[in-house]
Amino acid sequence: MSQAASPPEQWQQVPLLSEDTQTTALPGRAGGPDSARLEIDGTVYDQVPETGFGMLIAWLAGSGRLVRMPDREPQSVTITAVTATGTASYRVPRTSTDQEVIDEGIEDYLTAADIPNPPRGHRWYQSLPEGHGTLDDAYAHINAALRSAAPDNAATHPRDIARLLTDIVTTLYRQ
Template sequence: MWESYPIGTRPSGWIELTENGWGAIASWFAGPENVMREPMGKRTDLVRVTCEKPEGTSTSWTETITEAEIEEIEDDIDGYLADSGLPSRPHGYRWFLRLPSGIKDESDFWSRLNEAAFKMPHTNWDPKREASNLGESITGLFSQMP
């Protein structure tokens, strides 16, 4: 089903989904009518690296993210999706979401998902149950669209 997500340029007003399992789950349950992907292109993000020394001091610096680190992020997302019972998504894309009506901004969207997550029992964490709960929240937000 990931193949049905349109490829293009981020539309105005759409938010970029986070590069983690929740961002992937949000894109899956929002569906291709509310999500699009854009080829990633060359990444120049800076990441902070910290080296801890045995004597308890540390040194930090920034460097450009590597292709191996990007692939590791994508693999972690795929692992989270697999644990949730969902298929791996294509690598090499940025993912964008059209906000549901009634959601004022990106912060409001993620707050709603956090609320749904906090309602779940926190014993014996079950990624399939978490994905299902988040999915219900996401589809509920989009079902209110005109």
């Protein structure tokens, strides 16, 4: 895949892979969702988290650093119950209502950042920047740079965060 330096004009420009493209499961963060990885022509891609912030970073990385697949895999959510005697967590299948809430949250965040909404029903994968073994590693770098750029948490609106992230993500992929 080519390494475009600017965001796509439309999400539909992101290459669409076959749903039978092989992925490798990656363990999620403690209490977080599992993730997946795929490799195409020597380029490693990690699954983008289903959050507005994650999709904003994906958009800013550019279509040459993204691929998408139809989302046909069963998903789950983690439920944590807090009681007087402690906490218990368990996983249950994600419902269509759960997915609707996730999609609406992403769309609300991106709209506030003046970014078009991605088409629903896809899993999105982002190539790893040089020197980063996982997308989580890249996010740690991005979050540190964001804290440095806005040390007093002055950037809280998605539009302000998007302005700061533009340079951060561009620099990350140039390293």
